[in-house]
Amino acid sequence: MMEEKILTKHINTLNCHTLDFYLANGGYNSLKKAFEIGSDAIIEEVKKSNLRGRGGAGFPTGMKWSFMPKNPVDAKGNPKPKYLVCNADEGEPGTFKDRLIMSKNPHSLIEGMVIAAKAVGACRGYIYIRGEFFKEARILQSAIDDARKKGFLGKDILGSKMDFELFVYRGAGAYICGEESALLNSLEGKRGEPRLKPPFPAQVGAFGMPTCVNNVETFAVVPYILEHGGPKFASLGTEKSGGTRLFCVSGQVERPGIYELSMRTTLRELIDIAGGVRGGKKLKAVIPGGASAPMLTATEIDIPMCFDAMMKAGTMAGSGGAIVMSEDVCIVEATSILLRFYEHESCGQCSQCREGSHWLARMFVRIEAGKGTHKDLEMIERICSNMAGQTICAFADAVTGPVLSAVRKFRSEFEDHVRQRRCPQKIASRTIDAMEIDRGRAHV
Ligand SMILES: Cc1cc2nc3c(=O)[nH]c(=O)nc-3n(C[C@H](O)[C@H](O)[C@H](O)COP(=O)(O)O)c2cc1C
Structure with a gap:
């Protein structure tokens, strides 16, 4: 293209x-x-x-x-x-x-x-x-x-x-x-x-x-x-989102990096342009707009990367960073890693955000370690509803977006952790590490 x-x-x-x-x-x-x-x-x-x-x-x-x-x-x-x-x-x-x-x-x-x-x-x-x-x-x-x-x-x-x-x-x-x-x-x-x-x-x-x-x-x-x-x-863009945009693609794609493309480009096209999912694996999930955006599943990626289409799909175009996760990624572990970041970065001014991000991070570590219960899954929903929209800034919304989408869209994986009491896949951490390594590489 x-x-x-x-x-x-x-x-x-x-x-x-x-x-x-x-x-x-x-x-x-x-x-x-x-x-x-x-x-x-x-x-x-x-x-x-x-x-x-x-x-x-x-x-x-x-x-x-x-x-x-x-x-x-x-x-x-x-x-x-x-x-x-x-x-x-x-x-x-x-x-x-x-x-x-x-x-x-x-x-x-x-x-x-x-x-x-x-x-x-x-x-x-x-x-x-x-x-x-x-x-x-x-x-x-x-x-x-x-x-x-x-x-x-x-x-x-x-x-x-x-x-x-x-x-x-x-x-x-x-x-x-x-x-x-x-x-x-x-x-x-x-x-x-x-x-x-x-x-x-x-x-x-x-x-x-x-x-x-x-x-x-x-x-x-x-x-x-x-x-x-x-x-x-x-x-160069869509009806309400003009221009091209610098899209950052990281995670498990063949060619992670920065791509300047029209805002009309669909998420599927973006992943293809970045060489597709690494190693010919199947796509499991994408966080489309930087870590704070709710996740999309493999069946939800045929939408333009513009602000309105992403919002209609229940997520955000955000800062234009797509984090791609293959079938090998454990969503529980990937979300847990994100939560540790948010827990560390909450400024602590609002108690809902300070305490909420901390408790969510702790619960995810517990679930990851095979010590979670079904009650924990309900509790995650409750904690998130007490955080989103309740604070001075949008940080709390940024925490709850990926968490709620993970729990709702990949419920069976969470259930597996609770039932089997083990983490079946352990490569999510490498996905997140790869985001760091891939920073700054441009494909134009
Ligand atoms: C927790 C949080 C972190 C943010 N980080 C950035 C950032 O690193 N860079 C940025 O341009 N905007 C960031 N924003 C958005 C800014 O608050 C603001 O909306 C933006 O700088 C406005 O510029 P724009 O209208 O050109 O997007 C962040 C927002 C939140 C809630």
């Missing part, structure tokens, strides 16, 4: 991350266009593109930008600065696309952010990057320095009278700091705990100022949208 490539077109070319390379391939022309057409027209174009946030929730980007107040003032009537924040935390297991953009195509992110700054009237931007991404942080910083030297950042950008400064801020590697309000707290030097909403970041964001938060990939496709027009980007 030949697809148009937006972000990965030049990814295998030497020095594709440099400013010279970017400029030689039309880089920063969209920024010039942005200054010509002005803020309202930029937002209109992004709305027409049907671009939806690539960080997980799939919120329409143009609409988010239009929520930013035009001329905010403080209690004394003084104008308030507006900020832009790029979420480069990328902590979702099974998702490893943003680091590819930052290391191979950093100027598309920077240009996208300056265009967004023009659209929403921001004077300052922060790229909040996962602490472990040393290399990416270094590449980004040097790209920012180069862009500033050429007048694409800083004061009076390209003679437009617009000032915009961009900073790289390194996080400390906590999954919860990917949640936008926890990220803002962390950016302010506070403990990375989510905030109650409302107020939303567009009203009270970083340092109390109106702030627009978007994912790396969301910003990085904006130059394409301005260059080719919103309708062209929209035409």
Whole structure:
């Protein structure tokens, strides 16, 4: 299948991350266009593109930008600065696309952010990057320095009278700091705990100022949208999810990695493009949108990987990471491994999430060890119903999605564990390990 490539077109070319390379391939022309057409027209174009946030929730980007107040003032009537924040935390297991953009195509992110700054009237931007991404942080910083030297950042950008400064801020590697309000707290030097909403970041964001938060990939496709027009980007996807997307495929496929494909691509096609299930085995389950998405069975994968189709199927397109599990995988063990991750990463602010993820993890260890009972299976449902939708942020929903789908769709496997008191298949841990190993590999 030949697809148009937006972000990965030049990814295998030497020095594709440099400013010279970017400029030689039309880089920063969209920024010039942005200054010509002005803020309202930029937002209109992004709305027409049907671009939806690539960080997980799939919120329409143009609409988010239009929520930013035009001329905010403080209690004394003084104008308030507006900020832009790029979420480069990328902590979702099974998702490893943003680091590819930052290391191979950093100027598309920077240009996208300056265009967004023009659209929403921001004077300052922060790229909040996962602490472990040393290399990416270094590449980004040097790209920012180069862009500033050429007048694409800083004061009076390209003679437009617009000032915009961009900073790289390194996080400390906590999954919860990917949640936008926890990220803002962390950016302010506070403990990375989510905030109650409302107020939303567009009203009270970083340092109390109106702030627009978007994912790396969301910003990085904006130059394409301005260059080719919103309708062209929209035409690459489905009716309500425009464009291509970087899909991450991990687990038991022949060629794990990152694939830039249309949002129309079905989950089955994605697995085929990644070489199919490893070793010619049968497919058992897929977690389609990063670890937080409910699992799909082998009979449920003939649906496009767009936000609406995935939601209709009872799961999420999320951050675009498909974790593939073959017939050899023990679903109980795979879910148990995920739960240990969530138990460790819950920030502990809400008791439902803190205690719930802990008890679920303990119960799964018990079931895995052949010490579970039928009562445990009912208890899992009860604990999950006390977690989902009951907390400050969506972390608890992220825990219960894969767990409930596993227990409901693979009930017989859980029953087997309870009855046989043993784990029949023990390779799930290797599936999850493989996700780590496969991070960062691109197939384009
Ligand atoms: C627990 C949790 C973790 C998240 N982690 C990330 C992340 O690593 N990167 C990201 O872009 N969004 C993440 N999000 C989503 C953000 O809160 C937010 O919706 C997103 O950054 C908005 O950008 P977008 O509209 O471009 O998708 C996470 C959400 C939750 C609840």
